[in-house]
Amino acid sequence: KDKPYWFFRYLPVNWQVDVIGINARPAWFYRFEKDILRFYIRQPLSILSKSEQCDLILSHGSQSSLVFSMLRKLKKRKKARHVVIDVGCMNGGKESGLSLQLVKSAAKELDGIIYHASIQKRFYQKYLPWLIDKAFFIPFGVQTDFYYPNPKKTEENFILSFGSIKRDYHTLIESAKMLPGINFKIIGPQKLEDELPLNVELIPRVPAITLRDYLWKAKLIVLPLPVFNYAYGQMSLLQSMVCEKCVIATKTPSTIDYIEDLKTGIFVKPSDAGDLKEKIEMVWKNEMMRKKIAQAGLEAVKTKFNEERMAHGIYEVIRKVIGEP
Numbered sequence: 001k002d003k004p005y006w007f008f009r010y011l012p013v014n015w016q017v018d019v020i021g022i023n024a025r026p027a028w029f030y031r032f033e034k035d036i037l038r039f040y041i042r043q044p045l046s047i048l049s050k051s052e053q054c055d056l057i058l059s060h061g062s063q064s065s066l067v068f069s070m071l072r073k074l075k076k077r078k079k080a081r082h083v084v085i086d087v088g089c090m091n092g093g094k095e096s097g098l099s100l101q102l103v104k105s106a107a108k109e110l111d112g113i114i115y116h117a118s119i120q121k122r123f124y125q126k127y128l129p130w131l132i133d134k135a136f137f138i139p140f141g142v143q144t145d146f147y148y149p150n151p152k153k154t155e156e157n158f159i160l161s162f163g164s165i166k167r168d169y170h171t172l173i174e175s176a177k178m179l180p181g182i183n184f185k186i187i188g189p190q191k192l193e194d195e196l197p198l199n200v201e202l203i204p205r206v207p208a209i210t211l212r213d214y215l216w217k218a219k220l221i222v223l224p225l226p227v228f229n230y231a232y233g234q235m236s237l238l239q240s241m242v243c244e245k246c247v248i249a250t251k252t253p254s255t256i257d258y259i260e261d262l263k264t265g266i267f268v269k270p271s272d273a274g275d276l277k278e279k280i281e282m283v284w285k286n287e288m289m290r291k292k293i294a295q296a297g298l299e300a301v302k303t304k305f306n307e308e309r310m311a312h313g314i315y316e317v318i319r320k321v322i323g324e325p
Helices: 006-011 027-037 044-049 062-072 100-108 120-127 129-134 169-177 208-217 234-242 273-284 287-303 309-322
Strands: 056-059 081-085 113-115 135-137 158-162 183-188 200-204 218-225 246-252 266-268
Touching: 006 081, 006 309, 027 200, 044 062, 056 062, 056 309, 062 100, 062 208, 081 309, 113 129, 113 183, 113 309, 120 129, 120 135, 129 135, 129 218, 158 208, 169 183, 169 273, 183 208, 218 234, 218 273, 234 246, 246 273, 273 287
Parallel strands: 056 081, 081 113, 113 135, 158 183, 158 218, 183 200, 218 246, 246 266
Antiparallel strands: none
16 A cells, blocks of 8 residues: 555656556456456457557456457557567466467567476477577566564464465375375365365455464465466465475476575475375474575575565566666
8 A cells, every 4th residue: 555556666756657556447347357358358459549648558468468458459650569468378387279370469569578397498499489588587586574574473273275266285285185184175166076185174265364373373284286387376385485385396487486495385296196195295394494495495596586686676677678778
C-alpha cells in the first residue's frame, strides 16, 4: 500500500509507470477469457489507443501480450517498444499447431523478451530466432523483507506444501502414506483426487500473511512439481528459501536454475514417491543438515534471487531496448 507496484519500486523515481490490470468484472466474462479462450481480450483493447503515448509497454505473460501484439499490427506508426516477461514460454512451449503459428506472427512485433527459466532459450532459438539477441534471462526474485527475519524460531513437526496449480500432490500423498509418523499440511487446493491418509491435512487457500505463518512454523518444505519447459513454482520455492527453510523440490526445468542440490536445497526425481520418501527421511531427523541447507538457501535469495536484483536486471533490459544510455 502507498508504494509502487511490485519491482517497479526499485526503478528510477522519475519514471512514470501506469499499471493496467485484468478486468475481472463481470465474472462470467473473465472466466470465459481465462478458462475458455485462455487469453485476455479486454486488457489489450483498453490500452491500445493510448499505447503509443508510452516509451515502453511491459507485458507480464503472453495471455494478453500476444493479443496486444496482433492488434498493434494494424497500427501504421508505432513509437512504443514492447517487451514481454514471458513466464509461460509463450504458448506453454507447444511446438506445433495453430498456437505456434500465432506466436510466431505476434512475436514479430516484440522488441524484447525477459524469461525466468533458462530452458526457454531453446524455444526462442528454434521458433523465434529473430528475437534471440533480444531475449534476456533474468532470474526471478522475491520480496525479502516480508518473509525475513522469521520471528517464530520454534518449528513445529509438520511438512508444508502449498500452491493451487501446477503441483504433483499425487506423488506427495503417496510418499506421505509411506511416512505415517510425519504430519503433512497442503495449502491451496479445495480438494484433491487422491484419498488423503490420516497424516495429511488439506487447507484451502489462505491470505499471504497466514501462509507466511505456516512457512515460518514448518519444519520442512516440500515442493512437488510436474514437468514443464517453462517457469512455474519459482515464487513458492524462493518464498520458502527466504523464510530460512530447507526445501525439497522436484528437479524440473523451472527449478534447476535456482537450487544447488544438497547445498541450497534438495532435488527429488519427478513423479518418484520413493525418492521423495528417502529425501524426507534423510533430513527429517538431521537438524544440522536442515539448518545448513536452510541458511545457504536464504543466502542464495539474499544475494541472487531477490526482487531488487531482478528489478535491476529488468531495468537494464528496458534501457537497452529504448536506447537510454
